[in-house]
Amino acid sequence: MATVYRATLEALAQYGPRRAGMTQIARLADTNRPFLYRNWASRDALIREATQLELRRLLFLAREVPDTVPPRCRQAHFVVRAARLLREHPVVGTTARTTPELVHTAVLRPVSDWHTTAWLWLLEHVTGHIKAPAERDSATLAVLTTALPYALTPSTNPSDPEERAAVDARLSTAVHLCLAVAPCAEPRPPGGHTA
Numbered sequence: 001m002a003t004v005y006r007a008t009l010e011a012l013a014q015y016g017p018r019r020a021g022m023t024q025i026a027r028l029a030d031t032n033r034p035f036l037y038r039n040w041a042s043r044d045a046l047i048r049e050a051t052q053l054e055l056r057r058l059l060f061l062a063r064e065v066p067d068t069v070p071p072r073c074r075q076a077h078f079v080v081r082a083a084r085l086l087r088e089h090p091v092v093g094t095t096a097r098t099t100p101e102l103v104h105t106a107v108l109r110p111v112s113d114w115h116t117t118a119w120l121w122l123l124e125h126v127t128g129h130i131k132a133p134a135e136r137d138s139a140t141l142a143v144l145t146t147a148l149p150y151a152l153t154p155s156t157n158p159s160d161p162e163e164r165a166a167v168d169a170r171l172s173t174a175v176h177l178c179l180a181v182a183p184c185a186e187p188r189p190p191g192g193h194t195a
Contacts, residue, residue: 004029004036008050013090016098017047048113051091055114058085059121073184075126076175079147080168082121086151087167093154107148118144127179142178147171 007029011020022033022043029036040046062082069077086092096103106112110119122140130136150171157163176183 001039004031004039004046005050005053008046009054009091012047012051013094016094017102018099020047022046052113052117054089054091055086055117058082058089059118061085063125070184072181073176075129075179076172076181076184078125079122079143079175080172083147083151083171084164084168087154088158092152096152096154103152106152110144110148115144139178139180143175146174146178 004025007025008020010028011024014020015024020043022036025043025046026033026036036046040049059082062078062085065074065077065081106114119140122143123136126143127136127140130139150167155163155167173183
């Protein structure tokens with residue numbers, strides 16, 4: 001199954017969400033369409049499953065932050081890292097380029113399964129420390145709404161460390177404000193580039 005999921009992500013990165021079909025996925029997974037249809041009801045079901053798993057993987061990776069991040073800034077750093085991992089993901093780049101209306105909809109109407117996954121991750125790892133449920137939900141919505149454009153709009157030059165640092169710094173400031181925490185300086189590992 002992992003091979004099929006990787007092939008699905010590769011097909012999405014190569015062809016975009018509208019053109020990536022079961023034929024391309026089967027070819028990239030070195031299998032056949034009947035195998036895919038025996039295991040997934042439709043192309044959309046396969047894409048939904050593969051992208052959900054990839055989102056969960058990226059959100060897990062986002063929590064790997066340097067020990068130098070002050071405790072009061074860890075949650076904001078998680079969000080900045082998650083947004084960067086998504087923004088620099090090949091599927092997000094191809095989607096933004098080939099079907100920008102999907103990105104626009106994802107930013108303006110956060111009601112999909114992917115948004116729910118992000119919401120639950122934010123509640124667990126970013127806003128869970130806020131005790132009052134109404135305040136926690138408001139902060140979670142503010143962080144999600146703030147981070148979505150940063151996560152779904154690819155950089156013009158992702159290999160430019162200055163552009164990456166500038167985007168990360170803007171999002172970090174905004175997330176700190178959403179969490180009502182004074183902004184921290186982003187830690188810089190050796191070499192001067194942000195983690």
